[in-house]
Amino acid sequence: MEKASVDESAELPLRERKKRATRQRISDIATPLFVERGFDHVTVAEIARAAGVSAMTVFNYFPRKEDLFLDRIPETVEMFTAAVRRRGPGETPLASLRRLALELLDQRHPLSGVDDDFPAFWQVVIDSPALRARAREGVEEVEHALADALRETAEFRDPHLVAALTVAAYRSVYVTSARRLLAGERADDVAGDHAARLGAAFDALERAVSPALDD
Template sequence: MTDENRPGESLRERKKRETRQRISNIATGMFRERGFDQVTVAEVARVAGVSAMTVFNYFPRKEDLFLDRIPEAVAAFAGAVRDRAPGEPPLAALRRLAFRFIDARHPLGGLGEGFAGFWSVVADSPALLARAREGVEEVEWALAAAFAEAGLAAPELVAAVTVAAYRSVCVASVRRQLAGYPFAEIVEDHRERMGAAFDALERMVP
């Protein structure tokens, strides 16, 4: 997330968002330098100049300091379906969102130069891996609710398959980044596989 002003956002809301992002940025730097399990919440709070209670007010769990975009992912994927243009199929709206993330090198798109260091921290921590899996489930549940509102048959099944397809493309690209493949090659492959994934989903879903 950025620190730019957002439409309709009050000064209090903006300051809370900026504080949350600052704490997360500090924690992320510490985790990447020393490893997730070697840094305590108390240390993050001290460096950020806040109390540990303040940290937990923004992040209920230590893992959320690093995986701080889970709420954003839930809102983005469900929102793409709910806020789609009149007559636009839900999967078409999600395809647009996926490629917007890719083009922007947004973290939720699974691509970005320098992301390998982030994912190596996750891979080295069982706690972060478990929280990442929970985050995927949260997106799936929110997407199922949005699909149900859109009138899709078997919304839970469609959500599960959609999230699995999206995740498989992103995980493969992350592994290629960790393996040191040229970034331009990864991007081209990622775009092709994401398009193929949505092609398959749209053939499956009436």
């Protein structure tokens, strides 16, 4: 589902690629079961049998059942921090994050939040308190990791504040588009507004955080 510009898996060692492929296969088997029957009505043992692995193997890849469904939290952390750490010469952290956000939208990547297939996924999350709680934790994980990346590579007085504002802005745009799709609008009708709101959000972030730069 991911395009080369946001997927560096081809550069990984063969062993790591195989591990990621196994992890993705287990998640791909689990997701339709959760969508069909609801998160709380599918057990890890059922998923393990369907994937042809042991329950222990499932837990080796996914420490919690919730991570089987919300399996892109580590990927989100990796993408956002890599955008900051590997940005080009002269590119600001927010410029690199803006570029990433627009790339994800162009590709209809799951992390963009804009695709006609996503409402069924979100409905499972909405219906499960455990998934909603894990999603909130995932947002905090991204925020803390982004703060670390900013602290290491940029001169902000308060990197954690900048990270918190950035994640909050991105989440706001994402949630607004998700609500429209859940209400029955089509992704093609939402994408333009989504891009515009991303642009406005990052413009506001640039104005807000520029005074936070060290002199």
